[in-house]
Amino acid sequence: MEHELDKQRTQEFARKLFGFYTSGVLTLMVDIGHTTGLFEAAAKGRGGSQEIAARAGLDERYVREWLCALAAGGVFEYDAASRTFSLPPEHAVCLTGTSSRNLAASSQGLPMLAARLPRIVECFRNGGGVPYSEYRPDFTEFMDASWRLLYDGLLIKGFLPAVKGLPERLEKGIRVADLGCGTGHAINLMARHYPNSAFVGYDLGDDAIVRARAEAREMGLPNARFEVFDVTRLPAEPKFDLITSFDAIHDQRDPATVLRRAAGALGPDGVYLMIEPKASSNLEDNIGKPFTPYMYGVSVLHCMTVSLAEGGAGLGTAWGVETARRMLGEAGFTSVEVVDAPGPQNSIYVCRLGAR
Template identity: 40%
Template sequence: MDTAVTAPAIDQARLEAFAMRAIGDIASAYTGVMVNLGHQLGLYKAMLGAGPLSSQELAQRSGCAERYVREWLNAQAASGYLDFHAASETYELGAEQALVLADEDSPVFIPPAWNMPASMWADEPKTLEAFRTGRGVAWGEHDGRMACGVAAFYRNGYRASLVPQWLPALEGVVAQLEAGIAVADIGCGHGHSTLLMAEAFPNSRFFGYDTHAESIAEARRHAAAAGLAARAEFDLARATSYPDRRFGLICFFDVLHDLGDPVAAAEHAARVLAPGGTVMLVEPFARDRTEDNLTPVGQLYYGGSTIICCAHAISEGGRMVLGAQAGPKRLAEVFRKAGFTHFRCAAETPFNLVFEVRR
């Protein structure tokens, strides 16, 4: 019997296009290293509002060696992160680029996000073992840059949207916060979301819970520095065991899909929710069908979900491993199983879906 396998015909144009796409992805990874250098060394800050600068001028302003600075500038210009003026051989950080690279309060400030892929590379041995054995990797087992990168990346997005947009999209919640209720922030991390609400609503009390001790310690430091420790408390607790304070609002900010048993977390929320209370569920933007998530945002979230979200859920027993691209139907089913009867998408951004959930 002839068992020879016929080689598939190769579309040369498609091959070349895909190879260039792969090279582009490698180049973007290099760019991430350059962005982190620019952030850590203060190069972007030195260029902010300065107009066109030569490599020598930037070296003097930043206190760095000119030959390194020159090569870094060319790398940034080649990637489109800086503008190059050929006539004067100078480089400029434009206003739009500055919002992304230099303004630490901008909702699109991106440099800290590069800590996450750096952590993924550092954690490669753990990930390889997880793939081969099926075991989980808990949040606290990751390289320390993971928690710092995630906290800094989400902080500005929450600052831009949480109080002015997301909370007002929930029926009656702002009035309750102004009058004074207890609020739980589940998986609070470094406490940025908790403190944004505490600052905006002084009559309410806020309680942040997380299983990562280092993040809780950091949240307490942030609260003290902001003068909010009297009305924002942070404690170690799981999503299924934090204290019953008859919460008027329970928040899950980009965390439900990380949990090993999201239904149990929703059931606990139902037990400790005050009559007339609301669960605010914020999740990564996703549609219900895989084919509708094959986008740059999906690429980002599926990659992060592989290394971080699914791995942590599995470390917690993995009864239901949602992943970061769960989609509205699967999320609604979680709360339906927990006894909730109201599930509504209240707001969305290119990166998040915000749901209003009630019993």
């Protein structure tokens, strides 16, 4: 009853709730800025709405309203006297350019996921899931856009050196497979950097594999190939010296089988590098952490749901380190080292087999 409520607590929560809606709307504003090139135009220097619209070749009235939203939201600084907007350099680096700090493309996730809401609500009522095929092709584009710059900036210099001696082995020449490779940018970058090694990327998404092959052709890479292939069927031969998976285990239909198959396909001294969201398997340890609400939410909107669509395990995005360690152990990995990935959201699991 109303008189029993703590008024201040109610008000604070109402404000927090409206903050959720504001963040969602601002995410869509970021998506518009990214899609239209407005951030790049605004980053050229302080300007009024007319000038920024002209730089981007866009309609001034829309641009002005967009600028107002993002100035009110703390993205742009506004000078009332000159009616001009500026993008601080610290903000510009997160919204423009080719560095791994540019996060603008990740804003595509919200509209992509929201477009599937009616289907997801049906699953709340009837169970089941929404298959991967219903998320394509915009899911493929979103994944590529979200990870591409990260791979460009950090794969060779940040992820691979997490395993001592791995860059040297790649330089000499080893066999590498990437499970759930998406559009294959990680494989293509590694293949370019390490011409003595042989690379293969596997994914179920034929739209993703078409893009991966096209990029390998453009980059002139004789040592990278891609196959539309279900990695739950990865054979024990041929063996690989390095198997990787980037964000591609938790949404599997049958992750236990994929991990077992990965272990079975590793040669002597082989390493499996599993990159997965950084979380605990225990909700109580995730509460209050900055990225975990996003993980659980994206899980409902995609990762758990695509797995359940196939009658799968539905591990969820925040399956976490405890479950991952247990499952890797059950798959046959006797040594699992967990290290922070570059960037705060992911962990790198460095997995090895003992004597077999």
